Amino acid sequence: MNPGDRVRVDRADRTYEGVLLPSSTDDHLVVKLEGGYNVGVDRDGADVDVLAEDVYEIDGTDSTGADEGESSEIEFDDDLPTISLISTGGTIASTVDYRTGAVTAQFDAEDVLRAVPDLAGRANYRGRVVANILSENMEPPLWQDLAQAVYEEIEAGADGVVVMHGTDTMQYSASALAFMLETPVPIVFTGSQRSADRPSSDNVMNAVSAVEAAKSDCAEVMVCMHASESDDACALHRGTRVRKNHTSRRDAFETIGAKPLGEVDYESEEITFRRDYQQRGAVDLAIEPELEDDVELVKFTPGMDPAFLDIAEGSEGLIVEGTGLGHVHTDLIPRLEELIADGTTVVMTSQCLEGRVCDRVYDTGRDLLEAGVIEAGDTLPGTAKVKLMWALENSADVEEAMETSLAGELQVRSVPWE
Amino acid sequence: MNPGDRVRVDRADRTYEGVLLPSSTDDHLVVKLEGGYNVGVDRDGADVDVLAEDVYEIDGTDSTGADEGESSEIEFDDDLPTISLISTGGTIASTVDYRTGAVTAQFDAEDVLRAVPDLAGRANYRGRVVANILSENMEPPLWQDLAQAVYEEIEAGADGVVVMHGTDTMQYSASALAFMLETPVPIVFTGSQRSADRPSSDNVMNAVSAVEAAKSDCAEVMVCMHASESDDACALHRGTRVRKNHTSRRDAFETIGAKPLGEVDYESEEITFRRDYQQRGAVDLAIEPELEDDVELVKFTPGMDPAFLDIAEGSEGLIVEGTGLGHVHTDLIPRLEELIADGTTVVMTSQCLEGRVCDRVYDTGRDLLEAGVIEAGDTLPGTAKVKLMWALENSADVEEAMETSLAGELQVRSVPWE
Missing domain, CATH: 2.30.30.520 (SH3 type barrels.)
Structure with missing residues (x-):
């Protein structure tokens, strides 16, 4: 066989x-x-x-x-919105790519409907392949290609965009697009935690829900994945606040520090939004895809050799994942001060993930602030890295940018003690 | 004033x-x-x-x-167990240390009861100061001092030990003691997320609950902190499975991938265990405090410069926090292979935190295994670092040690897809 x-x-x-x-x-x-x-x-x-x-x-x-009988052209339906499906690879895209193959840079409505017949009748589809990689191999230049492709699709009239992406680094790519693009239509990332060859694959429900979300009124960069272990609803997460929190569960993705934006009910196809969002058409389409590549992320752990920070020597930016409210061993502070004096922008986040950095409470934190470290508030460490890469190229005042919410990544200040 | x-x-x-x-x-x-x-x-x-x-x-x-009137000796009560309180500093210890001062290496029952009167009548107390630092300054040599002090206290007859510790790195220190010590009595870490000078301080309830846990039948290294935002119960977490998941909430600590071991009800003082644990007296007291210092942890993020891995050049061990099931960019694999060939033990964990590493599913993972990377299962990245430091000095077969649960850090294998 x-x-x-x-x-x-x-x-x-x-x-x-x-x-x-x-x-x-x-x-x-x-x-x-x-x-x-x-x-x-x-x-x-x-x-x-x-x-x-x-x-x-x-x-x-x-x-x-x-x-052979399936090769007839799918007719364009004036009554349906047009959704652009952009494939970057990963488990979900394998459904489509079995037929088109890795080298094909375009796929059409027919390919889409053959792979996921449940998508029929929901939209007119345009298809486009930006990459065909496992998402651990996603790189900043590909974020730029992806942003450019999304930009062109929206400019060409797409009423919404679905990005099929591997789950490993989906949150980083979603953040990148959230900073690079101003969008008047939904941009919905979706993926699959179980490949189509697994009995419990989530690819069909996630793809269908993502298309419904792309038809919605929420013109933000979102991640659409299973809301629970059952097949009843997908959660819609803000791209800059979402995190893959489990290696294998279908509901691995969670919004950190808040409820998800909303939910797509799989049976009724109804979308319920639970938070404020940017509405369709509220802003004009715009793109600023420039990124500073030379930014690293260092997670502090006890016993870390201060020489570890040499990685940031001469770098433009450094994200530190500190402990608690945003701390590192006191011995590291003089080294951070030197880096800052040499022109590296150093931003503090917390490995706690939930809650916000607040370096005004303890001595260590005050010393860090005096050394010139910038606080990222409750911005997630991975999102902070992407944001700093973007801000170093696109913001007149990087410190102000890191302390301001540009794409929902920084939530309204809460007092940490109350 | x-x-x-x-x-x-x-x-x-x-x-x-x-x-x-x-x-x-x-x-x-x-x-x-x-x-x-x-x-x-x-x-x-x-x-x-x-x-x-x-x-x-x-x-x-x-x-x-x-x-002056308070300086009478507290009498020893034969009917009560003896609990040793060991202070390392941090927010919780400040309650006690205001009186004894930073230079005092001992404190007595009187000091304890003056600081937290609610502890009276629960136990006879011995007090000992191992350090007086904010826990971001905790270092592997201090883990060794702490293990030695706990060992001596148990040897001297303590029926349980409470370690007062800053919350920032409590999970790392608890893990270190869990690997270093075989204990016939409970060793309970506790701390405070709000200092005693805050109206909502959690220091009294945490200290009282920790003492109750130290009197219990569970002879494991535990962390005892608020179970919720209210003042009704403290959770007992296994030291190797706990994580500070919030920068400021009083219930910041969570057991990852399982329910906590149990709970201390504050009002009734009743302890309910929900999982199996090692019972009091099940093992003899033993200590193996040696650690290999030269182990680093690297968190992979998209766009990471492969030169980042140079930090591990010549190191004994490297923990990688990969994406998803335990992946990094394919370009990093040859560098990891070189490090392994040069004698560095490389262990893969996942930044997802929940779920387990499983590198047999995708190509990237299989390539990592072929390169000689060891999988840490569902061991938390921080715990994996401490474990590798310990295993490199104390295990005949480090790979086997990293793939075996030594102190509850690695949970029974679950099939990631089911």
């Missing part, structure tokens, strides 16, 4: 019939069922019958016509 | 009478009320009358006798 064959798989009293797809693991078979949904079957103890060879075109293998 | 004066403070319709204490901030007055409880009063708008000068000995100033 080979990927592309039509197969019947029997295992543990269940039978699956469909097209065999490439699997990301050796111990699972992946079968694309009728209707486009993929299922993963444990190879161990599975009986496989090949019903027909090579019926489906996969990564350039020839199709022998079984899906 | 000076610290040590007896004062009456009127502010906003409230009157406080007591001894003026040194304040950690310029904008608050700290008054020790009758009964030993301290209160913080906003200096702005406060009327202060000095009733008597210099009535209380503070940091070596002379006492003029007002507390």
